[in-house]
Amino acid sequence: MRRLLGFNNETDFPDIMTSWSDRLHPDDAEPTISHYIAHLADHSGRTPFDFSYRLKTNDGSYRWFRGTCGTLRGPNGEPLRSYGSVVDIHAQKVAEEAQALASQAQAKTVAQLATALKQLANQNLTFRLNEEFPEDYELLRLDFNSAIGNLEEVVSAVNSTAASIYSGILTMSAASDNLASRTGQQAASLEETAATLSEITSTIKKSADGAAHARQVVSNADKDARNSATIVNQAVGTMQNIASSAQTINQIIVVMDEIAFQTNLLALNAGVEAARAGDAGRGFAVVASEVRALAQRSAEAAKEIKGILSTSTTQVELGVKLVAETGTSLERISVQVAEVNGIMSEIAIGPKAQATSMNEINSAVTQMDQTTQQNANMVQESTESYHNLSKEVDLLSNLISRFKIGLDVASRNPENTREQSDSLMFRSPPKSLPGSRPLAPRQLSARAVV
Template sequence: MFASLAAWATDEKAVLKALGCSLAIIEFDPSGTILTANENFCKTLGYDLAEIKGQHHRIFVDPAEANGGGYKAFWSKLARGEFHACEYKRSAKGGREVWIQASYNPVMNAKGVVNKVVKVATNITAEKLKNAEFESKLNAISRVQAVIEFSPGGEIITANANFLALLGYQLDEIKGQHHRMFVAPSEGQSPDYEAFWRKLNSGEAISASFKRIGKGGKEVWIQASYNPIFDMNGKVTKVVKFANDITDLTEIGAGLARLADNKIDQRIDKAFSPTFEKLRVDFNIAHDKLQQALLHIADGTTAIHAGALQISTAADDLSHRTEQQAASLEETAAALDQITATLKKSADGATHARDVVSAADRDAKTSAIVVRQAVEAMDAIATSARQISQIIGVIDEIAFQTNLLALNAGVEAARAGDAGRGFAVVASEVRALAQRSAEAAKEIKSLISASSTQVDTGVKLVAETGKSLDRILGQVTEINGVMDEIASGAKEQSAGLAEVNIAVNQMDQVTQQNAAMVEETTAASHSLSQEAMRLSGLLAEFQIGRPEGEPSIRSALQKAVPHAFRSTATGMKPSRDAGPAKRAARGIASRSNPQSAATSQTKVVNGAPLESGSGAWEEF
């Protein structure tokens, strides 16, 4: 028997030693005085055995707790042999807080009297802190979120105050009820709802936005997560749901969706919870500002469109008139070019005529000299003719005397008879010769007389010719002076027209540039009108609405500037052909080639020919 007791004691010591390797063990007497402690305990509390041996247990507890009645009762119970096991907060060396899971075990002697108390403890400080942190987090979540717990089948186990307030129930109204009481009947009977709980029972967490039905049919939107809770074997024991009320956010989302759908005519008038009330107010302020901005944009767009239409009409009219003026200037420039060329040709002709007249003047002067010389020569001829006539008279007289002598010689020869017959023959021959000389002298005299008459006539004619040439010379001199004046005037006119032509060309270029600028302005006004129409089309996609009694800017503008809302004038169509910008280049090119510009018979304005006889000159 003693042997078995010894063996049992040995075995017990071995067991205690083994437990001491992993557990903190300390022994007290029944009053609480420390008898001994193992190394694990000393490490847990941070003491050496010598520091605590003989000290009372109260060194490990808070002074307030040690001085309380509960602490004394605690040791009284242990002294009576009552066992205690629990979690305890103890103070380690330096005041450090330590949590232990411990059992206080009274050890009795053979008489049943407690002779010591053995405390076996495990340090659970880390687990306690972790659990405290976890509980703090859960409490924090519970303070701000709606929390409800379900059985795996969906029956309600419990719910916090936030959840109850959110749905409007008391806990006893929902405890034991199924989750489907929070959903619409059609949803609660749907296959999707059954699948929802099957997923949770399979351990799958679900997080989404849900619409739930509160007490009295109140619709509530929540952002919730359903979280399966597992036991040690991985089996789902319950489902914890954490939810936030997003009903107000859903309203805001619906309002934003309406805005995204271009519906700017619905405010959120229902008050939100204090948390989101400012968001609702800000949404309404933003909504109102956007609505007002779009209303102003819409009215302004109408005014812009009307103004752009008026500008476009005026620009089209100005473009039309500018094109006509450009065409008129172009024709004017061409005509001036032609006139300039004609005047230049006339000036050249006048210069040539002046040269011809000058040559004629010189020839006339030369002719006058020749005529005077001819008159002098004719006078000399007349004098010579008179002298010849006198000589012929002498010859005629000699012939007459010779004839008389021959007659006398014949008479004497006749008287002499035969002795004078030869002399008579000679005298007869001399008389015949004298008669022929007399006849020749008469003929010469007659010819000389006729020649003298003709010479006198020629002298008179030459004299008259000289007088005529003198008169012609005076007239040619006068004509030469006039031609000099004409040539000088033609040159001055040509120079003046050249300057006018330069000025007209400059006006033409400026007009063409103005026409190009007008065309750009017209295009810009049409573009502005199109942009205004496009903006109106975009605004038409919005359902803006207008506060009652608020007049539109369009109506105010129609009263102030009604002409801005009139339709385009009839027949005033903008030019769509090659505009002034292109004709400007053509006009400038024509200036460099006046001949081609001058020969152009028609111009084109707005795609139609403009005859030179049209009203363009009058308009110009």
């Protein structure tokens, strides 16, 4: 033992009990001596002495030793002499102490981590490992604090982003609802417009058909007027020929009247000569009288015919004049009918062009109506998508509402500064809304997950 403690002679380390007991570590002195006394006090010898303790070396430091001893006893078990050995176990003991310290540090670290993980399991993102870990585990503490801090910021950012998304959903959903309503009204108006245009197109088509028919009628009237003018001209020519024939007949009647006058004179001369002849000329006188009577009747008949011809000639002249006037009127009518025919042609072209334009407009309005109907269906689908998205964001709110974040983190997001408390907890919005409408804007805050 003397050499193990760094002493070279008995002067420095006498072979006495106190040389050993005086060098025990203050923490080891009482338990070591008590253990040794218990060994000596057991007269049966069944209590061994096998104990580890620290002794002060020559340089003043303490080293670990393992001491074992036995005791020679008398007949009554009284101790006579002790003997034993001392083994230097300093290196082993230091290693055991280091291992114990490491185990204690590890256990403490695991306990603190367990506490931190339990807080994390309870969705508390404000918890931090503020007490320093042993050097070997300090990086683990820093990494955990960094990770939970980043997670807290992410959750807060998700909340802020969700609030912004929800605000956008509110706007888009309201706009989509308004657009759906306006699109529905527009579709109904376009449908009514299309029906009205269809009726107008039908009416214009009928007008075009009527105008075309009127044009045809006027065209036929124009042809009839031209034919009537030709016939009237022919009638005028015929009446003129009749007038000319009447003049010829009148001249013939004049000749006949002169012949009757000459015959009457001859009959009168013949009667005079027959009277001169006496009885011999009596028969001739009778003949002459008859001839004279015939001549007078011929003259009267010629006179009557002349009067009738004179009346007829006057009437024919009047008829010629009237027919001429009729021809002039028919020519004017023909000209006017031609003008009406031209106007009706232009009128017929107008409704036809209008009918064509209205057909194109009707087709365009029909396409607009179909497009509007499609837009209405798409807007309805968009509205349903917005409502479904609102439900998904509502589900997201239920998930995020379990996490607890700190006031300082929540205050970094403008969306989260409207409702704050000592410990900001995400709060879910209502599960359902009347008419599947989105949440009201006042519910968007640091405590409200959209």
